[in-house]
Amino acid sequence: MNKNLKIVMSGGGTGGHIFPAIAIADEIKKRFPTAEFLFIGANGKMEMEKVPQSGYKIVGLNIAGFDRGNLLKNINLPFKVMSSLMKAKKAIKEFKPDFAVGTGGFASGPALFTASRLGVPIFVQEQNSLAGKTNIFLSKKAKAVFTAYPNMEKFFHGTKTFFLGNPIRKNIITDLTDSKQAKEKLGLNPDKLTILSVGGSLGSRTLNNGWKENLEEINHKGYQLIWQTGKTDFKDLSSSIQHSESIQIKEFISDMALAYSAADIIVSRAGAIAISELAMAKKPVLLVPFPFASEDHQTKNAMTLVEKNAAKMVKDIEMKEKFLPTLLEICENENLRKEMSANLEFFAKPKATEEIVTEILKTLKISS
Template identity: 35%
Template sequence: MRLIISGGGTGGHIYPAITIAREVAKLTDDCEILFIGTKQGLEADIIPKEGFNFSTIEVRGLERRISWQNIRTLFSTAGSVWSSAKIIKRFKPDVVIGTGGYVCGPVLLAASLLKIPTMIQEQNVIPGITNKILSRFVDKIAVGYQEAERYFGRYKPEQIVFTGNPIRPEVMSAARNEGQAALGLDPNKLTLLVVGGSRGARSINNAMFDVYKHFNRSPRIQILHVTGQSEYNSIVGNIKQSGIDLSSDGNIIIKPYLYNMPLALAAADLAIFRAGAVGLAELTARGIPAILIPYPYAAENHQEFNARVLETYGAAKVFPDKELTGAKLANTIENLIDNPAVLLDMAGKSRGLGRPQAAEAIARLALSLVKLQSK
């Protein structure tokens, strides 16, 4: 079995690709995997460290408006398709999978033209521009949300498969007591996990000061707040100036970054998150109720669409970023922990949306294309 997988630009495209690749390898004998990305993207750093072979092509993303740069980009895309085709012919894959980002465009297009089975995986409710274009060429589209289907253009009903979004296996294998012990959490208190993404989220971080003041020394709740590296020092400094003693007050833990998020998720009873597709997939797989503040500058505002799905099913409360205040956040948390039945109901509805086996479903879908091709 030989697999090419392409996805890049952001962790939201790269980590699902890694998870899918490992699942395919687990389901097949003697699997050889090649990632294709760009030299400039995060994938150039992450993929080799994960132990996978990695090739690069030169490609630029399209701007979301008519411009001379887009015209130049379109001319250069032909070269990217040619480069991709050369890599594909040399590697001879049985199937090619794209997980998003503009690097997927020429790779999947070249594979399709060479009559190799192809599949894209779309994580968000609103598909990215690359996946919208590729949907006209690929054999299968695996979607993370059922609601995404209507945003693709012309497609055959059997072409789109609702699989959910792939999550790391550690998310499900991490134990609650293990997470509590590793992070210094009190097992007798409700745990609020606050994460704004790997680089943090300033609006969430700022709103949290009112939350600290409201719940400081509370015997009911403890807060684990991941601020992001760039804001950690200023936040800790402001907390000290406000008179909160992190070392002795006992229920507020501030971290710049968490290297083992699965342990934090295992310990969490309630979460405050942005609404990236991977983060939401992990929350729902664990059945964690959430307060979601979508990133307002995401392409096509896709984070709000992701968040509204959870809200519609009763698994989350959603606040647009511009409407977020510390008082509103503190009051919402207070109302939820004062009503454990509501929190429990949200947890059940979150778990009902979870797709912990999504990676396996996507891997099996890719393998079915290989079997179909060999008939």
């Protein structure tokens, strides 16, 4: 069995579900080069593109979540669930996996439920501090649940729960460098306090507006800003704002490790994988959670850090009153910055992927 392991991976909808699944598959592949993988995703979602790009085979289910905004759209949901269960059953029966790993998202529900019904051992990885409904449901049949936050047992009663962190991009762990060198490499003054703002690949309108309104004050204070605008606002912002050596406006940052290294303070949304990367960077962070994430889980993620004094938080609706004062409080207090960095270390889990895979293999008594 050890020589030809077969594994079903399922997770998708967002990068936060997809990339941990790919990272876990890559780690298993490293230990078992002949292992075979079958990813199960949702048609029309980003996993159908990202998984093949990473070299893995994927089957798409015609599944969607419950639409609370438009109840009429849910008429076909029972049929979608039934057809997804049937397709998942066919794929899993043909593939004959040794075990299955789910990282959340629409497709992991039918995929892992079906796997467990067919007697396949299943494992769940939960990225957020508020467990998703799919993962809570699946955990009842799981051999173990792996979490990125402590004290998650309350969601997964009776199932073995391990606080091991989120699998993140390898280069974030390996390529972090000295702050002054990183600033010089980016053409910034190595002696000036530098703020990095990241709002995801599409960007954050809230963060972009926050910077637009307060850029004069940032300039006046002599701070440097690396501002990742995202695709949506980049054209408007780069043409309407005067570029200077101290304000760098970028649509996208390809070398995140370099940007994290250069930063003295980071302003970010509070997605699970973003927070896991920020914890690795160990830089003081101001979180502005995306309020429309399902069940407002970004606010819950942020609060977990705030409660340990590892981050400050400003809500979307508080941006006008609180963004600049909170940011300046961090910028102007070096002791606070040192304390926040030290407290962030609790959430830094550089070996998350390796430890998750080791625990799976241990549970199933598979030696690598």
